Amino acid sequence: MLQRETEISAHIVAFSRYLRVKGFMVSPMRESDALLALTHIEPTKQNFYLALRCVFPQNFKNLKDFDAIFDNYWKELEKGVDAKIAMAEEESAKKKKKPVEKKQSAPAFESLKNWLYGNKEKEEELAAYSDNVSLEKKDFSAFTDEDLAEAEKLIKLIARRLAQKPSRRFEPTRRGGVLDLRRTLQKNFRNGEEILFLHHKKAKPTRVKLFLICDVSKSMEIYSRFFVQFMYAFKKVYHRIETYVFSTSLQRISEELNESDFRTALQKVSDTVPHWAGGTDIGQSLQNFAENDCQRLLDRKSIVLIISDGLDMGEPELVEDSLKAIKKRANKIVWLNPLAGHAGYKPEARSMKAALPLLDVFASGHNFETLKEVILKLKV
Amino acid sequence: MNLDTIKSLLQSQGYITDDYVSMSVFLAMTLNKALLIEGPAGVGKTEIAKVMAKALDTNLIRLQCYEGLDSNHAIYEWNYQQQLLFLKMSENQELSNTNLLESQLFSDKFLLKRPLLQAISQEKAPVLLIDEMDRADEEFESFLLEILSDWQITIPEIGTIQAKSIPHVIITGNRNRELSEALRRRCLYLWIDYPEFDKELEIVKQKVPQIDAQLALQITKFMQHLRHEKLNKVPGIAETLDWATALAAMHFDHLDKEIIESTLGVILKDWQDIRNTQLSLSELMEKVGVTSRL
Structure with a gap:
């Protein structure tokens, strides 16, 4: 009897591991819950299945996936195949699959690259004619170092004015607001029975949390330096901010940007990012974000700002799915596309097209004026 | 207490259920975990808590969540x-x-x-229903986590109050907003979908006993098909029951086009849905197998 029990617990542990591979969040607590649950039910096949189905899934997606995973796992087991082998096979199958896919997309990548380089020349041309004396109207691609210092000052102004909406929570205040009876009573009764001082409270402002995700691939090269600088300056004056860059994969650079000198920070960032000025995979990068940080950090006060030209070689479906996932958690998704500032721009790129219906704001942000306009309007 | 007791307890309170639902309720109770129920509107998520309270013969304490819900209204x-x-x-x-x-x-x-403090100061473990959790903001969610794991509430002026008994917690949500992983980790998850034909028919017959058998069959079939149409707001069981009650009260024993047209407002609450359904009514009735009497 005892041996049978250890057997089942070993299976549950192995099954939990398998579920983790499949994207379930299974804590040790869950595993022990599952084992505990099994001690309370009649040991039939149906009950066993139902109990595990009740314990392991934590959201709708898990639940949908569960049946197939369950069948897969226990059928394999019934066949007498060791669970670990099954898992290993699955893993290796995954690994085998990936390179094949990449090879298939290689020609497409080449043609895209050609197109991108061709496009870049055109962009520089475009950038040149918007070379205005006024800093605000100047296209970022034509920014000099002095301009950048000036820009930093403007960013400070913007950050301070970032829209704040009153929340429904309160904080103490000295001026104005409504009477805070609780504090008034607490503070006053020590002076005897007489109420001598009144305390007030006012609505706490909701502070926007910003998530800046910037494309630093080849096609964005002329803009990305500025945007990284923009992130850097923004981070200095505004604390509720997380910064990321991506090309083929996403990289969080909040730590790197903490350097006191921008040049060191920029160096650090470009060192940590594997494909600086490389290819682009927006879908993959956004999925990284949606699957990891999105779950932990995003809330209804968050605004996700994506800065990208929307030109990539990835799958537009992935862009759509990830944006949907982000939208569920965030308050708003804003996409800044520097190309959109040029006359006659149409969102023809596949990823851009897929993303458009899911965006709350789509703007160009290719010069300071448009950027300022967008940021100041950010409200939760 | 075992699985069958739970099942028959739920059934005895008139809640038609399946093995999956009763297993979830049973495990949530035996493992002392909160049960997070999600699903479309009107499928009886809240009802589970009510039925549980009745079946266990204990108090139901309900906390309705809304945006800006704070501790003053939730705790004390x-x-x-x-x-x-x-x-x-x-x-x-x-x-x-x-x-x-x-x-x-x-x-x-x-x-x-307020509800949360009430819930932990009961001698007999009550059922604590936290309704529409996704409407409350994140601050409240993290706050609730603390209570769910420690079962104690600290009031600065008094001190810490330990739970006298640990409530059976039911949390419901409509997926308006994704709830946090941290909360999910502490809960068992139950998804309730629109019922299958047989289950829905049984529910109609049980809740509206005076209904004509033929009418019940037609209503259920109609609702099942209606849910496959493209609607802005898909009707739940609550709507089916409203409709069945209304038609039974008027002593109809079958459906026809005229009756459906004049009572569509009971099941569809969206102007555009009503409009579209009216336009495709003949088609829909053909699918259901209801022939209109001329």
Whole structure:
């Protein structure tokens, strides 16, 4: 009897591991819950299945996936195949699959690259004619170092004015607001029975949390330096901010940007990012974000700002799915596309097209004026 | 207590259920975990809590969530008016001892217990229903986590209050907003979908016993098909039951086009849905197999 029990617990542990591979969040607590649950039910096949189905899934997606995973796992087991082998096979199958896919997309990548380089020349041309004396109207691609210092000052102004909406929570205040009876009573009764001082409270402002995700691939090269600088300056004056860059994969650079000198920070960032000025995979990068940080950090006060030209070689479906996932958690998704500032721009790129219906704001942000306009309007 | 007891308890309260639902309720109770129920509107998520309370013969304490719900409304608040009166009255009695005054001022007498505090101060474990959790904001969610794991509430003026009994917690949500992983980790998850034909028919027959058998069959079939149409707001069981009750009260024994058209407002609550359904009604009725009498 005892041996049978250890057997089942070993299976549950192995099954939990398998579920983790499949994207379930299974804590040790869950595993022990599952084992505990099994001690309370009649040991039939149906009950066993139902109990595990009740314990392991934590959201709708898990639940949908569960049946197939369950069948897969226990059928394999019934066949007498060791669970670990099954898992290993699955893993290796995954690994085998990936390179094949990449090879298939290689020609497409080449043609895209050609197109991108061709496009870049055109962009520089475009950038040149918007070379205005006024800093605000100047296209970022034509920014000099002095301009950048000036820009930093403007960013400070913007950050301070970032829209704040009153929340429904309160904080103490000295001026104005409504009477805070609780504090008034607490503070006053020590002076005897007489109420001598009144305390007030006012609505706490909701502070926007910003998530800046910037494309630093080849096609964005002329803009990305500025945007990284923009992130850097923004981070200095505004604390509720997380910064990321991506090309083929996403990289969080909040730590790197903490350097006191921008040049060191920029160096650090470009060192940590594997494909600086490389290819682009927006879908993959956004999925990284949606699957990891999105779950932990995003809330209804968050605004996700994506800065990208929307030109990539990835799958537009992935862009759509990830944006949907982000939208569920965030308050708003804003996409800044520097190309959109040029006359006659149409969102023809596949990823851009897929993303458009899911965006709350789509703007160009290719010069300071448009950027300022967008940021100041950010409200939760 | 075992699985079958739970099942028959739920059934005895008129809740038609399946193995999956009763297993979830059973495990949530035996493992002492909160049960997070998600699903479309009107499929009986809230009902589970009500039925559980009845079946266990205990109190149902309900906390309806909304945006901006704060601890004053969820846990406790001091009754300031009475506190002020008390202070005024004590003036005459010359109470010089401030400590004594404090302990009286912040005593149970002036404490307004809101749902969460109520729930942990019951002798017999109540059912605590936290309804539409996704409407409350994140702050409240993290706050709730603390209570769900420690079962204690700290009131600065009094101290920490330990739960007398651990409530059976039911949390419902419509997926308006994704709930946090941290909350999910502490809960068992149950998804309730629109019922299958057989289950829905059984529910109609049980909840509207005076209904004609033929009519019940037609109504259920119609609703099942209607849910496959492209609608802005898909009707749940609540709507089916409303409709069945309404038609039974008017002593109809079958459906026809005229009846459906004039009572569509009972099941569809969206202008555009009503409009579209009216246009495709003949087609829909053909699918259901209802022939209109001319």
